[in-house]
Amino acid sequence: MALVKRMKTAENFFGQIVIGPPGSGKTTYCGKVYDFYKDKLNRKVEVINIDPANENMNYNPKIDIMQLITVEEVMQNLNLGPNGALMYCIEYLEENFDWLLNQLMEIKDSYLIFDMPGQVELYTHHSSLKCIFEKLEKLNYHLCAVHMIDSHYCSDPPKFISTLLLSLSTMMQVALPHVNVLSKADLLKRNASKLDFGLDFYTDVLDLEYLLDLLDDGQFTKKFKKLNAAIVELIQDYGLVAFIPLDVKSEKSLLELKSAIDKANGYIYGSGEERSIQALLSCAVGARTETERYDVDYM
Numbered sequence: 001m002a003l004v005k006r007m008k009t010a011e012n013f014f015g016q017i018v019i020g021p022p023g024s025g026k027t028t029y030c031g032k033v034y035d036f037y038k039d040k041l042n043r044k045v046e047v048i049n050i051d052p053a054n055e056n057m058n059y060n061p062k063i064d065i066m067q068l069i070t071v072e073e074v075m076q077n078l079n080l081g082p083n084g085a086l087m088y089c090i091e092y093l094e095e096n097f098d099w100l101l102n103q104l105m106e107i108k109d110s111y112l113i114f115d116m117p118g119q120v121e122l123y124t125h126h127s128s129l130k131c132i133f134e135k136l137e138k139l140n141y142h143l144c145a146v147h148m149i150d151s152h153y154c155s156d157p158p159k160f161i162s163t164l165l166l167s168l169s170t171m172m173q174v175a176l177p178h179v180n181v182l183s184k185a186d187l188l189k190r191n192a193s194k195l196d197f198g199l200d201f202y203t204d205v206l207d208l209e210y211l212l213d214l215l216d217d218g219q220f221t222k223k224f225k226k227l228n229a230a231i232v233e234l235i236q237d238y239g240l241v242a243f244i245p246l247d248v249k250s251e252k253s254l255l256e257l258k259s260a261i262d263k264a265n266g267y268i269y270g271s272g273e274e275r276s277i278q279a280l281l282s283c284a285v286g287a288r289t290e291t292e293r294y295d296v297d298y299m
């Protein structure tokens with residue numbers, strides 16, 4: 001607590017928390033976005049790994065929960081399964097919040113990218129991460145949740161409806177500014193002919209009643225058709241869920257997502273970083289940024 005009190009309240013810090021189900025592309029995105037922000041936008045940035053079972057980091061984390069605790073050692077020492085061990089690790093992190101904060105204070109001038117574990121319950125009804133985010137918010141960390149959903153789910157109406165519900169409940173639980181992302185959009189585009197609707201249908205999340213027509217009329221599904229209709233109505237009534245498609249190999253795609261995230265966490269207004277439309281556009285087509293061209297320090 002003493003550490004928390006020592007932090008100056010006038011300073012503002014910015015970052016994004018990359019969440020989403022297992023295999024949705026979080027770690028890949030964190031590595032790509034780190035390179036993109038650093039090399040193309042000249043933004044001072046660091047990645048923080050909060051996944052205690054992260055095996056394939058394509059970045060060098062500045063802070064790594066695996067230095068504090070790992071799923072593997074908890075499984076061995078406490079005889080827990082992988083899910084239980086992961087929950088234990090995250091609760092341990094909450095108890096040792098000062099361990100995280102101490103290191104965050106060393107990188108105060110950097111934009112932060114948090115690579116998170118994939119277990120969905122951490123974001124729908126477990127409280128530890130929510131508490132950690134709340135503590136950071138009180139310390140002027142302006143964070144945006146970037147929620148990755150594998151666009152593979154667009155290929156199946158019931159799965160897409162479940163995905164929408166997951167996004168909505170995560171938004172409510174995590175209670176941070178939220179940007180929903182359909183990851184692996186390259187695969188979506190490649191398989192566009194196999195989809196029931198155009199890409200906009202899945203990103204804009206409008207007219208969902210069309211999905212209901214596609215649910216088969218089998219005995220089981222029939223019974224739940226009314227429930228599905230009610231769920232779809234609820235999602236539309238909230239009007240909160242929409243997606244930005246992401247192909248991590250495309251700079252244009254990374255740039256579009258960056259703009260949405262910067263608006264959501266206030267980076268664009270609060271950081272002092274000034275960018276012109278021209279700079280963003282030149283970046284989108286892979287040309288030199290304004291920063292590189294005029295050697296202006298935006299940070």
Ligand SMILES: Nc1nc2c(ncn2[C@@H]2O[C@H](COP(=O)(O)OP(=O)(O)OP(=O)(O)O)[C@@H](O)[C@H]2O)c(=O)[nH]1
Pocket residue numbers: 020021022023024025026027028029051056116117118119183184185186187246247248249
């Ligand atoms: N085609 C395609 N594949 C991707 C993309 N992003 C990630 N992948 C692949 O998806 C798989 C899972 O990616 P990860 O980044 O490990 O996913 P994750 O969400 O971090 O997974 P967990 O940490 O296990 O929850 C890997 O094989 C990636 O290469 C993308 O934009 N397009």
Ligand SMILES: [Mg+2]
Pocket residue numbers: 026027028051054116
């Ligand atoms: Mg990962």
